[in-house]
Each structure stands twice: as C-alpha cells, then as structure tokens.
Amino acid sequence: MYQSDSEGWASSKDLRSHLGHLESELLFLSTLTGISIRNYSMKTEDLANTEKTEKSMKKVLQRHRLSGNCHMITFQLEFQILEIQDKENLSSVITDLNIIMEPTEYSELSEFVSRAEERRDLLMFFRSLHFFVEWCEYRKRTFEHFKEKYPEAVHLPEGAASSYMVVQSTRQPGFELVIVWRVQIDEEGKVLPKLDLLPKAPQQALQLDRNRVLETAPLSFRALLGALGIEAALESLIKSLCTADYGRFPADSQVSKMPQEAPRPYAELTCSPRSP
Template sequence: MDSQRAEARALEAEITALRRACVEPPAPGEDTSRVRKSFREIYQADSEGWELSKDLRSHLGHLESELQFLSTLTGISIRHYSKKTEDLTSTEMTEKSIKKVLQRHRLSGDCHMITFQLEFQLLEIQNEESLSSVITDLSIIMEPTEYSELSEFVSRAEERRDLFMFFRSLHFFVEWCEYRKRTFKRFKEKYPEAVHLSEGASSSCMGIRSPSRPGFELVIVWRIQIDEEGKVLPKLDLLTKVPLQALELDKNGVIETAPLSFRTLLGVLGIEATLESLIKSLHTEASN
C-alpha cells in the first residue's frame, strides 16, 4: 500500500511539474531536458495513436466498400452478425500440438425480398501441418414467403450442412423470381387487354385471353425449381382452358398437343419470344 501511495505521489508531482512548465518559462540555467523529454514522449504517443486511428479508419472504409460491392453483386445483405468461440483442446491434444476450436456463428440478412436467419457451428482442428474446418450444425430460418419452393430446399441445405449451396442457390432463385416478375409486368403493360395476372406481377401464372373467343384462355405456369444439387432452373408449362364445344371441333388435336408444342417453342425461341408469340396470336385474332 505504501509503495502505491509513493508511486501516486510521484505521478502527481510530475503532472504538477508539467503544468508549471506549460505556463511558466524556465528560469535561467534551469535544466529543461526532463520537461522536453516528457513533452516529446507525450507527442510521440499521441502521434502514434493518431496514425493508428487513421489506419484503422482507412481499413474499415475499405472493408465497408468491399462488403457493399459484394452485396450489390450477389443481392445478399448481412444485417447482424455475432460469433462465439469455445476452446475444445484437451491436455492430450496440447501435448501433440493439436488445437481444437468450436465457433458458433449467428447472422441475419436478406436477399432482395427474402429475409433469413442462420446459425451454424464451425469446428476447426489445427496441427503443425494443416488446418481443417467443417460445419457440424446448420439451422436456417426463413421468413414466411409466397415461394413454396424454398421450404424443401432449406431442409436439404440444413441436412447437408451446405452453407455455400444455400447462398448460391438463394441468389439465383431470387434472380429468376425478379426476371419472371419483370417479364410478366412488361407483357401486362404492353397487352393490358389480353394478359391477366391473378396475383399481380409477383404471380407464377399468366393468363392470355382472346376477347373474340369467350371462354378460351391459355395459362402460362412459370415455376422456379431447385434440384438436389442446388441448381436453379425455370420450368414453364402451358395449360389450356377451352369450352367443351371447341374441344369437340378440334379434330386434329391441336389443343391436346399445345403443351408439347409450347415446350418445343421454348427451346427454339426462348422464354420471352415464346410468350410474346402466344399473346400476339390471340391478340391478332381479336384485332381481325
């Protein structure tokens, strides 16, 4: 206790001397080397602190720019993130220069209109020669959406503990959804009388009607599927709504083979050109 008091008194005395040096010029012949040294040390410490702070701000700005670039590129934004680390290294492992660490990660974010939360555990084992990492547990929570295709995909990603597949497939799934939405919206604006979207532009179905043929309608069902490997593919089908009388008059089976002809046309013209050709065929009939 006495030593601590002595140290405190010494520091107080030094502070008093520095304050006096700031307001009083040194007397002639007085040794000012100690004061100058103290000022130099303080200035040097402050300068180093300022430089360090400047470097940290610059580095932080660079990381934020990279994060913004990745968010723009992938459409995925991470809003919250936390990490906890637990050292699982045993005494026996330490003797063998093996380190075992379990990391628990939690994050939440969104990919355009889809919100998600993730919790996963990452086990790292390091020895003198290598470092291995493996995800031992993965839990994904998706906010309720109208995209029923995502439910099965999320369960598959959790089962495989495949974090990369989840983010990659989610990115492409959302891109296809946005493309479908833009395509339906464009045709609705271009052919407002012929095109009908029962659930708005976000609908997975587009109806094409002919004013000159009451009861006759072509329905485009555009689903977006995610296969076992996480590959995202569009699947378009054509359904026909035709009055019974028209079916009886269709001796050549044109209506019956329409779905197959539609798939063939998709392979030749592509999605947008095929849809527009169907709309124009009914729209032209109505105009004539």
C-alpha cells in the same frame, strides 16, 4: 456488425481500419449478388484435448450468427465451424447449420432450406438463393411487360409476383391459355425455370377440334420454348391467340437480361398437357 473477440487487435485504429475494409467488401458483395448482411456476431471457444495423441492439436469452435436479406427474402443463419490445427495443417469444417427464413409465398424454398441444412452447405445456400431471386424478379418483369403490352388479353389474377399468367381472347369468350412459370431448385442447388401451358376452351370447341390442336398445344409450346426462349415463345403464344384482337401489334421489345444461370436451349422446361 459485432464480433465478440477483439483482444487481438493492437489498437483501436487497427480495428477501425479492418472494419472499414470489411464494410467495403460487404458493400461490393451486396451489389454483386443482391445479398445484404445486416447483423453479424461470432463467439469462439477453445476445446480441451483429452486424448494423449491430440495434445499437439488445437481445436477452436466458432459460433456464428447473422441476419440479412436477398432482395425481398429475409433470413437468419446460425452455424458452427470447428477449426483443428496441428503442427503442419489447419482445417475447418461446418459442424452445424440452422437457417431461419421469414414466411414467403415461395413454397419452393422450404425443401431447399432443409436440404442445405442437412448438407451444412453455406455456399449452396447463398448461390442458389441468389439465382432463385434473380429468376423470380425476371419472371415478374416479364409478366409486367406483357400485361402492359397487351392489357386486354393478359391477366395477372394474383399480381405480377405470382407464378402464372392468363391470356384470354377478347373476341372468343371461353378461350384462354394459362402459363404456369415455376422456379425450382434441384438436388444440387441448380435453379431452373419450369414452364407449363394449360389451355382452356369451351366444350363445343373441344369436340370440333378434330386435329387435336388444343391437346397438342402444350407439347408445341415446349418445342417453341426450346427454339425461341421464354420471352419470344410467350410473345408468339399471345399473338397466336389474339391475332383477331389486334390489327397491329406493338413493336417487339425485350424485357431485360435473363439471369446468368439460364440454360439455353431450355431442355429442362416442361409443359403439362392437362388443363386445370
């Protein structure tokens, strides 16, 4: 870590003590949030007051630069903070924010980053990024769990880190369920899981489906999510398709604790009635 302005320290011992304290705080922050700061620098500039009414005010412009990562996502930040101090008050405001993200497969982040830059909201950026990564990691563990538990029925064409999982019947070729699990960030920075169920079946089966079971399956899945939650709903879905494939199911087990921002019941989860 590097800070350009160190003239204010009384001795090198005081500076080392302060840096040691900062390193401890950063380590705690990294452990708590998964966000690690690798490089940091700051420069300050005293701004001259030209107006007579502002002679009693002191303005300082801070230019900050830092880089870091939140698990597998890396970022660079450049932002400016204007401090204004008069005889009674000290105020500060972020006047500029630039976020550079390394290329990722998460297209959802692009719009979110633009929104955070426009609002100059550092808190929203870090908070939302933390929960976004938590949800992506939880989705990956969930997909891996069901792939391991039902290896013949569950398929991950693009790997566990992708946004969808395919469940196929080994006894009834052509029958499959595609679960699309997106992680979205709303206008206020809240991170929400969005799950869609896309059923696929042979044309002959669709013609014989007089009770419209396949057509209404996505809406039934939505109700199941609201009642059971994600893991139990996926488990029930897999079992309903693969009852003929497994004489005895493996014992139920939970993947892991969900991210703290998980809404329950899942009123925000949506399912699309259309097949791909």
